[in-house]
Amino acid sequence: MMLTTRITAIVLTCLYLAFPALAAEDAMNILPKDSPVPGGVAVVTLGTLDSPPPKAYYQGKRVITLKPAEHWVAVVGLPLSAKPGPASLKVTRGTASTSVSFEIKAKDYPAQYLTIKNKRQVNPNAEDMKRIQAEKQRSDDARNRFTETELDTLRLQPPAYGRRSSAFGLRRFFNKQPRNPHAGLDIAAPAGTPILSPADGTVVETGHYFFNGNVVFIDHGQGLVTMYCHMQAIDVNKGDKVSTRQPIGKIGATGRVTGPHLHWGVTLNGNSVDPELLLSSSPFSKP
Ligand SMILES: [Zn+2]
Structure with missing residues (x-):
């Protein structure tokens, strides 16, 4: 009887002590x-x-x-x-x-120099510019949403596995000409490699864009929107609900690319942020 009471007391003490630590660890996983x-x-x-x-x-x-x-x-x-x-x-x-x-705080991002063979993809003509502007509007509309949702976690599953071919934030030069900084993370893998939704969400835009090739945008709620570019195939439709790790398409080399890869963009409150800050595990080593 006394032993039981003591064990109960020890268990209760452990629980009490464990709670603050659990809460902090929990927060880290969210x-x-x-x-x-x-x-x-x-x-x-x-x-x-x-x-x-x-x-x-x-x-x-x-x-x-x-x-x-x-x-x-x-x-x-x-x-x-x-x-x-x-x-x-x-x-x-x-x-x-x-x-x-x-x-x-300040952060300096390194420069990256790329050579693009298709000169029109570096210096688009007037007709291309009209198309690029219309696509930018569609992309902005998809990225600037705020859907009222309760989010269980902001930690995302890797959308694909491969090699880190370009980190986020690189100051870019195409054929030595300065262009917008790299606003996503590039995961290089063979064409046809599956792309998985990193969290539950709704497909809010798909299309074939001048620079980004085949694209998908997923709204995960509260201004968290993810973007997939250069896809070989799109396996979802606008309006589809997707769940975590559901295949949404395949890695390809459509649009302005130097080889097959997934350009993965993560937007929070309308701003592109480094996707690696939200990943729950590495896309660069297959589990
Ligand atoms: Zn990229």
Whole structure:
């Protein structure tokens, strides 16, 4: 009897001690890596109050809020053009509004020089430019959504397995001419390699784009949108609900490429961020 009581006491003590640690570890498996740099993700603590749940805005745009443990946090996508220094979020609870500040740190991304044989893909003609503008509008519409959803996790499964052929953020030169920085992660693998949805979501756009080739955009909720480019085949339709690790298509070499690979883009509150900050495991070593 006494022994049982002692064991119960020990178990209760262990549980009590284990809870804060579990909560922190839990948060790590739910939240992206905190990297408040241009093209990175800022994880900003908002507080403990439960109701009403907070809404947070960065540069006027709604950002993700969730409560992985005892605190509410905002998960903010920072544009590659963000200036290092003080930044702030507007946080509202019901009718109350406050400002929460955070710091953007500097990061230098390396340069990358690529040679493209198809000169029109580097210097498009007037007709191409019209098409590129229309596709940019469709892509912006897909990436700037905010769907009210509760998110269980912001950790994404690898969308494909292969070799890291280009990291996020590289300052790019095509045929020695400066172009937009690399706003995604390139995973090189043979054409036909399956591409899997990294989380549950809804397909909000598909198409064949001038630069990006065959594309798919998936809305995972609260402004988290992922993009797949240069696909050989698209195996989903606009409006389809997809689940984690469901095949959505195959790796290919369509659009402006130097070889078959998946260009994977991750958008938070309308800004392209480094996909590697959200991955739950590496796409560069097959499990
Ligand atoms: Zn790419």
